[in-house]
Structures are given as C-alpha cells and as structure tokens.
Amino acid sequence: MSVIVSCARGHNASTTLMVDGKIVFYLEEERITRRKYDGGPLMGLLKVFDYVDHIDHLVVCHTHKSGPELDWTGESVYEGIIRKMLRTTGGTFDHPLKPVKPKPYEYHECSNIHHQMHATCAFMNSGFDTAACLVVDGAGSFLQTDISKHETCFEFESIFKVSHPSKIEPVYKHIGTSYPLGVKSLRGLLVDEEKPEDVDEACDTILTEYPGITKCYESATRYAGFKTIDAGKLMGLSPYGQPNPDLPPFFRDGWGNRDVFIPDYPNGSYMNTQRYKIFMDDEEEMRRTGQFDEGWGFIGENYTQTQKDVAYQIQRESEQEMIKLIRKAHEMTGEKNICISGGFGLNCVANYKYWEEFPDLNIYCEPISHDGGTSIGGAYHVLNQLQPSRNLGERKSIYYGPQYDPQTYTQYFEEDFLEVTDTSYDDIAKLIRSGEIVTIFQGRSEGGPRALGNRSILFDPTIKDGKDIVNRVKKREFFRPFACSMKKEKVHDWFDLKGREASPHMMYAVECKPGVEEKIPSVIHVDGTCRIQTLGEDDNEHYYKLIDAFEKLSGVPILFNTSFNLGGDPLVETIEDAINTLLKSKIEYMYLPELQKLVKVPNDAE
Ligand SMILES: [Fe+2]
DSSP states (O other), X not given: OXXXXXEEOSSSOEEEEEETTEEEEEEEHXXXXXXXXXXXXXXXXXHHTTTOSOOSEEEEEOSOSOOOXXXXXXXXXXXXXXXXXXXXXXXXXXXXXXXOOOOSSEEEEESSOHHHHHHHHHHXXXXXXXXXXXXXXXXXXXXXXXXXXXXXXXXXXXXXXXXXXXXXXXXXXXXXXXXXXXXXXXXXXXXXXXXXXXXXXXXXXXXXXXXXXXXXXXXXXXXXXXXXXXXXXXXXXXXXXXXXXXXXXXXXXXXXXXXXXXXXXXXXXXXXXXXXXXXXXXXXXXXXXXXXXXXXXXXXXXXXXXXXXXXXXXXXXXXXXXXXXXXXXXXXXXXXXXXXXSGGGGOHHHHHHHHHHOTTSEEEEOTTOSGGGHHHHHHHHHHHHHSOOOOOOSOOOOOOSOOXXXXXXXXXXXXXXXXXXXOOXXXXXXXXXXXXXEEEEOSSOOSSSOOOSSEEEEEOTTOTTHHHHHHXXXXXXXXXXXXXXXXXXXXXXXEEOTTXXXXXXXXXXXXXXXXXXXXXXGGOOTTSEEEEEEEOTTTOXXXXXXXXXXXXXXXXXXXXXXXXXXXXXXOOOSHHHHHHHXXXXXXXXXXXXXXXXXXXXXXXXX
C-alpha cells in the first residue's frame, strides 16, 4: 500500500490522503476548525491516521518556503506533526555517534511550483490526454530575479503544456513585482528563493510592475468593502453596475493599470482613489452617509453606483483579459483542450463567457481552483514521479470528505430540542413546496466551495422573493444570487449551455432561456443567469430522487441550492455542525436521506 499525504499550507489550507493512487479524502481545514479560509493544515493531518498507520510520502505545498519550525528540533512543523503521530525519531537531532535513523517516509517540498500544482490538479481531473493549463491567481510562488534587485516577485498567470505520461512544461509566465521596471523579458534569469535555478529557456517569462488579473480584481473587491479573498461577492454585485465613462480603464496593453491599482503583495490590493476625481467624490459620499472608515474604507450596506460600476467594469475587463490568455494558451501550445485553475477559475460568470467565445475549444474549469486544490496537485505530482501518469478520466465524484456512519447521527435523536420523524422523498418535496427552507445532510462533504447536495440548503425556486427570504435567513448581503441543481436530462429546456452538455460542479453561471425567469425567479440573477449544477441519478442518487419528487409536484425539475452554512461560516462538515447551524438560525428542518429521517429543530432564533 503506497500512502501519499499532501497538504496545502496557506489560506484554504487542505490535506489530501492518496492511497495506491486514489484519493481517500481531501479535506479543507476550515471545515473542521470552523474558521473560514483557515491556514496551516493540522486537523487534516491528524485525520490521516484514522485511515492509515504509516505514510510513504509527505508533500507540503505552498507559495514560499519560510514557515513555522518546532522548538528544539528545528523541524518544519508539518514534519514534526507527522513524526509525533508516527512516534518515530524522524531522523533528526540524533547523537552524532549514533547512526541516524532514516525518516520512514520521503519528504517533498512543493513551495516554489505553486502554479504547477494548480495545473496538475486541473489536468489530472480533466480527463484530457493532453491540454494547455492556464493558471490565474493573485500571487503564486514567491520568486526572485536578478533584475528586480532582490525584490520578491510573484506568479500571476502561467500557461503549461501538459500531457501524459507525466509531462508538464511551462510555456508562458507573467511575473509581477513592486520594483518599477516596466515590462522585461526574463528568459533564463528567474531564480527561486533559496537555490538559484534557471528558468526553462523555452518559457516566455515576462516580469512587470503591472498587476495581474486577480490582483486587479482584488483591488476592486476591497473598494466595495469586502475582504480581498471575497472576490465572489463582487462578482455577485457586478450585474447591478453599468458602463461608466468616468472610470479609468482597468487594464492597458494587457496589463493591470498601475495608475489605478496599488498591489500590496502578497495578500492585498487597493485602488488609487486619490488619483481620480470619481473615486474621491465617491468616498466623500460614503463619508457623508456614515459608511466610510478611514482605515478600512467602505463599511456600509448601501453600495454606491460607482462601486457597482467598478464591479461591472472589473468583471467585463477581466473576462476580456482571460479570453486573451485562453487564446494565447491555444496558440502557444496548439491545444484545443484548455484547463483553467487558480483563484480566478472560480469566476463562474467569466467561465460561461469562455464557452461563448470558444465554441471549438474543450474548456475544463477546475472546481477546486482555489489554493486548497494544490494539495491534490501535490499528491498527483508525487504519484506521477513514482509511476508515469495515465489518463484517469474525468473526475467521477467531488464528494471528497471523510466518510461518516449515518447510524452515529441517531445518538442525537433523543435530545429534547430535536423532533425526528420518518420521511420520504415525496414528504420532503412537499415540505419544500410548502415554502419551508430544508437542509440536506448526507454522505461525504463536497470538496471545494460549492455545495452539491450533500451539505445544502434547499428551497422552492418558484417562490418570487425566495432570494431575499433565504439571504435574510443565511445572513448574507441582499444582492447575493443563489444557485440551483437540476436533472441533467432537462437542462436544455431551461438553460443555454452554448452547445455544452453539463455543468456538474456549478462552475458556470449560464443564461436562462426565455420564460424561465418567470418560472424560477428565486434562482435567476438580475442579469438573467444562474450558477447551475446538473446531475444524473448516478451522480447523487438521493438528491436526484428528491429533485424528481419535486418535479412531480411542481413540474419543475430544479431545486434552489445554497451551501449549508450561515454567512461567513464554512460549509458544515459534521452532523454536530449541521445541528448547531439549525440551532443558531431560523432554519428548522434537516433531511437525512440515508436514514430517511426528517429532523426538526423548532426555534425562534433571529
Ligand atoms: Fe494559488
């Protein structure tokens, strides 16, 4: 039995356990610790030893090498945790006259190939034999170059040409730095943080002071008062804006406009509001209405038209920049198969535009595009070194969380605050049809940020003001749209997939067909789109049967689906998290399909 344990360290920390080439679990740290975007994998590493008693390979993925060390032994904290769990000496700090015992596993540091890990994750799950992998994120690996005078540089956008078995070649990189140097070609000059290493001569590497697509998007996100990591919220706000000729261009000559954006590497970015009258006037308006904090910026709920227009413009311009990069990826590699990953890969509005723009390309958007996915990439990276990679086919399931025994849920059924009854698909469909919010909890949790029917909040999509009702209950911003899940075979009656057949992981916000908005108003966004999950019975039997029962009642093969959590919380992982969420919200119902039980938590929480 070959055991690979791979962890991703930064925000969206995660752990992947791979045994004999198969992913046993992938778990984001926030799911266990209950702190959104939590960094530093620990609980995931401990979970590994519920499944295995030894490991053969430890892989640590990050954007840079510096990190916590254990006191006294000086080991990296991750090796230290593994040593303690394995109860070995780990080969460190033994007496010089005694032979050092070898570590019982091989250690792999993947901290300077962050984009390669994103690309590997996407490619191995895509089912393609060969592909161009485009990675777009805020600030990938931390690098240094001769000409940036030792200012740290950051990977913004990369293109790799990838094929089986185990071949991955960088062909383009946009690297950014704060050092004012214009645009420089870097062939052969790029070095890694600690050990100098020439960049592949074949890779067209550009070093600029101009920020990448994601960094610009982060700046606009902050301008609307969100954390930079909450770019998805700005995407939801963007259809409320419109073209505004008073705004400066956000990109020039293919690079982020440095006059507008002030990157704060690695994890921040701001708009240069003092340079433009439109922003100064807007901030004055925010101050006048008591929505401005001098340290943070916007702190209100009544978004100004300028903020909405910024959201609109950054979304539109980013899409166009991405389209240029996809074209570049296709032209540089000759590939018709394109994998997209890195944080910007989660922009489901843009992802749909690629379908429209490139009808002849096969585009795969990786659902675990954020940094958590790099632990999957790290596991495959090592597996591919051990044995030449082969095409594993398109990912069958993204329900990657640990398996729980549903019988253990019954231990809570005697609690005074719960009412438990037998139920059926038809009963639950009726309950949803009666206007109740019903959560569903089953099986293994979803990997990545999207709830796909195992940890979901469900609602009737035909209810006109459903979006407002659920946003209030979930304690989210009023403008946040909702997704839906639907029977795969009916999708073309309701949505325009631009010639594609499915959207199994909610990676595309697709246009609805004429007349659909009136039928399912609570899941159609103001721009006439919806982020959809298409599923067949083989994908998720219980969920499919529930949607089928709902269709028999309503004629609508669709359920309103949002993640089972409250605003700002991670997706629930355990049954205890689920019950706690019901206890602290107005949501009363939880459906446990594996037991065919309905749990009610009567409450009057606000
Ligand atoms: Fe990343």
